[in-house]
Structures are given as structure tokens and as C-alpha cells.
Amino acid sequence: MTEFVDVALLALLAVTGLALLKLRNLFAVVILSGIYSLLSAGLFVTMDAPDVAFTESAVGLGVSTVLMLGALALVGHEEKKPTRPRVLPLAVVILTGAILLYGMADVPPFGDPNNPIHQHVTPRYLEEMPEEIEVPNVVSAVLASYRSYDTMGETTVIFAAGVGVLLLLAGRRRRGQDEEEPGE
Amino acid sequence: MTYNIILRIATKVLCPFILIFALYVQFHGDYGPGGGFQAGVILAAAFVLYALVYGLENCRRVLPPQVVYACMALGVLIYAGTGVVSVLLGADFLDYNVLAHGDPIHGQHRGIFWVELGVITTVFGTMVSIFYAIAGRKGLN
Amino acid sequence: MEFLVGHYNYWVVVFLMMLGFYVVISRTHMVKVLVGLSVFQTSVFIFYISLGKIRGGTAPILIDGPAVYSNPLTSVLILTAIVVSIATTALGLALVVRINEAYGTVDEEEIDAIERADEAAVLEAR
Known part of the structure; x- marks a missing residue:
């Protein structure tokens, strides 16, 4: 059951992240980042870290959202359409991601009590x-x-x-x- | 937002409970989830809510910026002071065992209490003063 | 298959991390860059907490009787990291607000253009 919640929350996090990337109205982006924090707080609860979940929901959802909105009110909330093509950033990200995935394959399996960290x-x-x-x-x-x-x-x-x-x-x-x- | 009666009344009702909850999180942190970091943020959130609904000026009247700035520094001082006291009592820096005479466990509890008090003070002070700074800034137009 | 499922958390962490990284290096509105940075940070938090989880374990709050506790150390590290992350984000926002006051915009490309125009004007004056 916990695994199911875990998988669902992570999928929702990924979707929220993508939406956050796509949107141009920064008020919506900031609210989405609050939702992102709330989802990750839920994830922390399923992964036995209630203290962290507590902090994340108070900080990420509460204070951080308020501060971002306060700053947006000062600097304007419309993101402009980019003029440069974004091939280079994408290439850098894909390369870094590939290296990270290669490295992650060596991380011990999730939730095993015999992992070195424990x-x-x-x-x-x-x-x-x-x-x-x-x-x-x-x-x-x-x-x-x-x-x-x-x-x-x-x-x-x-x-x-x-x-x-x-x-x-x-x-x-x-x-x-x-x-x-x-x-x- | 300032003239919305539902928000005003709801804030008036909620604020004391948020403050009490922050204190609960602070002092119950040894037995359940919680501690200085969370309590500081929650405490700050109560004042942020008050400022959002009743206006920054009123909030500044309730909690003057000078007090908040003092809190920021005071928390770090309390934290480091705990360490200094343990040094003066003849142990290492931040070794709580000597804080209660001849009772290491009681000493540990005292040490944790003071350290968490330092953390909540600094976190509260920093959060509120950052909010004051950003919210109090006038826009270009 | 078991390998893929057993590392599910880590795959998603890498995806989120790269998503945040992409926002940071490809977007030009500085507040959006800060949001991307916080997505990046949160993915690191999720990575740490995933490492500390033990299947069938419980939160590290001691109870009577035998129990398996998940790792408290990762929680401690991330707990403080979250509060530090909001402090650094606030510092970034303060910088953004000041940049906006100096240039009238927070778009990196526009600031670049203003800087370049200024430099050209200085060169021409010589």
C-alpha cells in the first residue's frame, strides 16, 4: 500500500514539475511550486520522515510561497518568450542526466535494511x-x-x-x- | 483583502491557535515530530498571516522590526551561549552532560531545551524580517 | 525488472533534478530560475530521504517493544537543509528585487542587452 502511494506521489511530482516548466504565468508557477512542496511533504511522510515533512510543508508551502508572491508583485509576473534556441541547455541536461542515471544504477536498492547507510x-x-x-x-x-x-x-x-x-x-x-x- | 470580513474574523480566530501550536511543536519536539526549526517557521507564519490580512503597518505595530532583528541575533547567542556555559562548567563546547549537577541525562534535556530555544528564536526572527523586507519594499511603479 | 522497480525513487529523483536544472539554465526570468532551483533542491531532499527509508520500518520516534526504525540521520540533515534552502531562496529573491530596481527588468536577456548597449555607448564616447 505504501509503495502504491509512493509511486503515485512521485508520478504527481513529475507531472507538477513538467507543468511548472511549461507555464509562463509566474503566479501559477509559484502556486504550482507550493503544490510541489506539499506533494513532496506527503512523500516524506510515507518514507518515515515526519519531521522533514513538517518542515517542508511549513517552509515550502507556507513561507516560501508568500515570499515568492511578494517578490513577484514587485518584479512582474509575465515570462517572455525566449529568443534563443534552447538546444545547448537541453543537451547539457540530457548528458548530465545520463551520467546521473548511470551512477544511480549503483545505488543500493530502495528500502533494503542491509544498505551501507544503515x-x-x-x-x-x-x-x-x-x-x-x-x-x-x-x-x-x-x-x-x-x-x-x-x-x-x-x-x-x-x-x-x-x-x-x-x-x-x-x-x-x-x-x-x-x-x-x-x-x- | 483588508476589508473582507470573513478573512478578518477567521484570522482573528486562527492566530492565537497558530501561536499555541507553534509552542506545542517547540516543546513537544522531544516526544513527537517537531522542534525549533518547524516551530520558528510556524510562529512566523502566524505573523505573516496577520500582516497579509490586517496590513503590514498594523503588524509592525504589534511586532516592531527592531524586536525581530534582535531575535535573529539573540537566537544564535543563546545557542552559542549554551556551549560557552558548558565550557565554563568544565566540559567540551556544547557537551550538555554537565549542565545539571551530577545528572547527565537531566543535563542533556536542559541543553536540548536551550539549544532549541536558540533555534526557534533565530528562525522566527529571520523569517519575519525577510518577510518585512520583501513585503515592505515599494514597487517601481 | 526488479532492478527497475527497486530504483523507482531514484529514477524519478534524477528526472526532477534534471527538470530543475533545465529550468535554471534555460529560462530567463529570474524568479522562475529560483523556482527551478527549489525544484532541484527538493529532488535532493527526496533522494536523501529515500536512502534512509527501510522497508517495513517506522518513523524514528522510539516506542516500547521491538520495531525497525528508518534512518534518523538523513532526516536530521534534510531538516536543517530545508530551512537553509528557504533562507538562500529569500536571499536570491532580495537580489532579484534589487536587480529589478537597477535595470527595470529581471529578464536575463534584456539585462544582457542593456549591458551591451551601455558598453557600446562608453566605447563610442571615447
Whole structure:
């Protein structure tokens, strides 16, 4: 049953992606990318990652859509018809995709408990965590305790991105003074 | 959107529940799905909803930008401060075992609590200030 | 056949990744490029979570009694990556807004044309 849901959601994701590629009205594109996030959140639930699904639906569907719509209101939402032919990008994408598919063939089969990824650090987390930290949610424990350096870095990245956005946008706009030529 | 009565009333009803839900996600994160990252985004979403319906100016009056900017930095400080406290108590940086005297597990719980508090503060501050920055920008025309 | 079915997730991941990549390198409206980038990112998230899934497993929230838990480590990595991805997307949007204020457009080809016209004008003035 889970497999069926999995297959269906992935197919829907692919269709949403194609629609997203085709559409020219960017309001529709942004809403579709929200739908894309929601579908991937559903996929994360079937793949036993409720924490990730939670984050994806809050971030991808909520905040990201609002920010994109806010930016679209400022920059205009009609995509122009391309003037150049797109043979080169297509060739690059097909080539890269072929290499990736070739590489993916060596990835161990989906859902096998003997995969290398499950052999190394994870068993220790799952076995020792109840005695060491006593927190039922292993994800929270690994995030905040075992890998707290990592999380501190991520928090700092978010802080830095926020500061960057404020530096770019929070000041008052000076018309005509910002248009300096980039030095060459 | 500002004069649509259904949206206004629905927002008024929903906002407190969203805020409570964010706190639930934050403090129940040890027992179920959730944690600082999600809670921060949900907390920010409550204010984004308020700003969308009642206007940015009113939202700025409820939650001044200076407070939000302070939150951004404060969260990272709380996080790093937890590490510094554990260093001062004689352990490694971000080693929570020493945070409660002689009880490593309790110490771990305290450490996780403070660290998650830092995460929610930074994520909330960043999300809201990014929203303020983009939504508060006037268009060219 | 079993090989094809067993890797189904990964095939779709590659498709989505290339779709996002194609949007990034072939479209000219910058907001659409950012949407393509987020499609790309989401496909990487799906790849990681697929790696961590164990068939018949359950979410890594400990319960009494024996159970098979899926890998919590991938969840942790992706959890933080998602929030970082929105932060970087917001930074990109901020840049797009500033570009729009400087050039009056966010279409890469038009910006190219403006730049080229500017350069030609500078050369002519000399």
C-alpha cells in the first residue's frame, strides 16, 4: 500500500514539475511550486520522515510561497518568450542526466535494511540514545545533541542569510544613486 | 483583502491557535515530530498571516522590526551561549552532560531545551524580517 | 525488472533534478530560475530521504517493544537543509528585487542587452 502511494506521489511530482516548466504565468508557477512542496511533504511522510515533512510543508508551502508572491508583485509576473534556441541547455541536461542515471544504477536498492547507510553511525544513535539522552524522538536528539555543532552552523547560516536580505532590502531606496557601473 | 470580513474574523480566530501550536511543536519536539526549526517557521507564519490580512503597518505595530532583528541575533547567542556555559562548567563546547549537577541525562534535556530555544528564536526572527523586507519594499511603479 | 522497480525513487529523483536544472539554465526570468532551483533542491531532499527509508520500518520516534526504525540521520540533515534552502531562496529573491530596481527588468536577456548597449555607448564616447 505504501509503495502504491509512493509511486503515485512521485508520478504527481513529475507531472507538477513538467507543468511548472511549461507555464509562463509566474503566479501559477509559484502556486504550482507550493503544490510541489506539499506533494513532496506527503512523500516524506510515507518514507518515515515526519519531521522533514513538517518542515517542508511549513517552509515550502507556507513561507516560501508568500515570499515568492511578494517578490513577484514587485518584479512582474509575465515570462517572455525566449529568443534563443534552447538546444545547448537541453543537451547539457540530457548528458548530465545520463551520467546521473548511470551512477544511480549503483545505488543500493530502495528500502533494503542491509544498505551501507544503515550500518555505520545510525545503529549507535538508536541503541545508545535511550540511555544517554532519553528523548523519544531520535531526530530531535541527533539534531540538538549529537550533532549540535552542525545545527549551530545551520542556525548561523540562517542568521547570515537574514542579515544579507536586510542589507539588500531594508534601507530606503535612493533612486539614481544606486546605478553605479560594476567596475571592470 | 483588508476589508473582507470573513478573512478578518477567521484570522482573528486562527492566530492565537497558530501561536499555541507553534509552542506545542517547540516543546513537544522531544516526544513527537517537531522542534525549533518547524516551530520558528510556524510562529512566523502566524505573523505573516496577520500582516497579509490586517496590513503590514498594523503588524509592525504589534511586532516592531527592531524586536525581530534582535531575535535573529539573540537566537544564535543563546545557542552559542549554551556551549560557552558548558565550557565554563568544565566540559567540551556544547557537551550538555554537565549542565545539571551530577545528572547527565537531566543535563542533556536542559541543553536540548536551550539549544532549541536558540533555534526557534533565530528562525522566527529571520523569517519575519525577510518577510518585512520583501513585503515592505515599494514597487517601481 | 526488479532492478527497475527497486530504483523507482531514484529514477524519478534524477528526472526532477534534471527538470530543475533545465529550468535554471534555460529560462530567463529570474524568479522562475529560483523556482527551478527549489525544484532541484527538493529532488535532493527526496533522494536523501529515500536512502534512509527501510522497508517495513517506522518513523524514528522510539516506542516500547521491538520495531525497525528508518534512518534518523538523513532526516536530521534534510531538516536543517530545508530551512537553509528557504533562507538562500529569500536571499536570491532580495537580489532579484534589487536587480529589478537597477535595470527595470529581471529578464536575463534584456539585462544582457542593456549591458551591451551601455558598453557600446562608453566605447563610442571615447
